Amino acid sequence: MKTNIRSSRIGGFHKLAVDQRVKAVAEFAGLSLDEQAHLLNTGNLPSDMADHLIENVVGTMNIPLGIATNMRIDGLDWLVPMASEESSVVAAVCNAARQCYDNGGFVTSMSGTLMIAQIQLVGVRDPEHARIRILERKAEVENLCNECDPILVNLGGGFRDLEVRVLKTQSGPMVITHLIVDTRDAMGANAVNTMAEAIAPRISEWTGGQTNLRILSNLADRRLARARCIWRTQDIGGESVRDGMISAYHFADADPYRAATHNKGIMNGISAVVLATGNDTRAVEAGAHAYAARKGHYGSLTRWEVTAEGDLAGSLEVPMAVGLVGGATKLHPTARIALKILGVASAEQLARVIAAVGLAQNFSALKALATTGIQKGHMALHAQNIAMMAGAVGEEIDHVAQALIQAGKVRLDLAEKALNDLRSR
Incomplete structure (x- = not known):
């Protein structure tokens, strides 16, 4: 049983240098000199950079970086960096891509690069009228939002639309304002949150209510990445394999218990590319799972069908809020190299590649389940x-x-x- 040798209340811990923090943790946990040296070896991420990325740094957690080969997307060949600690993830994408490469590979598209910021308004006796009063100020909202980020506007982004909903809750009616913002090559959290902060006081003035939460939504359903692909039946082992995969998909789409693992497999591929490129895995995962339940039933993120020619057609549509500018994508040296290997020209292109990887991952998982079993x-x-x-x-x-x-x-x-x-x- 663990026994504390000192209190976890370490005054000024955040002000200590990294080596001093390691020493303090070592005294608390009884770490050996070798264990301390291991923590201080931060690999290819300098400790001073790590110390500025998060708080109270004592080391880094190195994750293997692999390359998915055979990826042909929208008529071009790609090498896709993937960061994951789980066996078979990279190999699964390579195998799926190899089996559709000669048939043209993956075709992708994107709905746009729009993000949503939400502003919560409470304490209004006439919520429906408050909704209309906010909508009447759309032009003013647009100007205020765009003043927050003139650089984004100059790059072709900025405010796009205003939506207001009256939401019935246990606390009574709430008026929820959505700022629809094109964040271009940025993931956009900072940009839309700043706009929400600027608009919130005005909404209070216009309605007489109280604004509380001002935050983006990770259900980025205005930023959907889509991928589709056709695997020829003869290339995947015949009709029995194809039909077994379709049956496995039907199971996942009908049963949330199966869908949770089914979609986790998809995210094995997606999250590995998101992490390798320095993007926010938690945001993408939250958006994906929320999107899978958007119709009131949690089901499959992918769709699988048999074509008129008898081949297997798969498709994936998933929120994909990723960026090429800001945060770790620009700061982390490994993320910068991963993006250079990938060679994407825009956040939209990155999102489309990630969707193709997610579809490939799902293909391999379904095929393994329908044939030899996932364990082999x-x-x-x-x-x-x-x-x-x-x-x-x-x-x-x-x-x-x-x-x-x-x-x-x-x-x-x-x-x-x-x-x-x-x-x-």
Whole structure:
């Protein structure tokens, strides 16, 4: 059982240098000198930069960066960086893309680059009239919003529309104002939040009510990335495989318990590219899952059908609030290199590539489930992780992993035994 050797109330912890914070944490948790040195080795992210990205930094958490190959999107070939700690994610995208490459690969599109800022108004006795009074001020709202970010306006972005809803809640009616803003190549959180802050006091003046929350919505349903692809039946193993995949999709679309894992698989691919490019994985994931439940039932983000020619057609439509400017996308050196490898020219193009990766990921998961089962391929890669956990190094890793695969059981105790047997030869 853990016993504290000192209080967690460390005065001025945020003011300490990184090495001093590590020392304080080491005293609290009993970290060895080797463990402290490990934390202080921040890899390819300088510790001073890490210290400015988040608070109370004591180290970095390195995640493997892989490359998805075979990706043909909108007639062009791409190498797509993916950051993930989970086995088989990158391989799944590569395999799915390979099986549709000769048939043209993926086709993508985007609904636009619009984001929504919400302003909550309470305490008005005439909410319907308040709604109209706000809408009457649309021109004034536009001017105030655009004054907040003239650079964005010069780049072709800025205020686009005004929406106002009366929302019935447990606290009584609320008047919710939506500022619709084109954020162009930025994800846009800072831009739209600033606009909401500027507009909120005016709404109070116009209506006599009280404005509370002023914040963007991560349900970015005005910023939908779409991807579609056709896999020829003969390229994926025949009609039985195709029909099994369709059945698996129908299961996911009907049952939230299956849909949760189905969509998690899609996000394995999407989040890996979002993270690799320094974008906000939590925002994208929140938007995706909210979008999957937008009709009152949580179902599949993808759609799967059989074409008139008998081939398998898949499509994905998902909110994709990502950017190329601001935040870690410009600051994190690995994110900058990942974007250079990718070679996208705009946030819209990045979003479209990410959607194609999500569709590819879902294809591989459905095919594995409909044929050999998800464990065969996944556990083959997972066996290497277990081998390393057992202490295998270098060439030992592959030897131990292969022994686990041949035994059909990927367990730590068996890996330790296989490693001992290998070393005793």
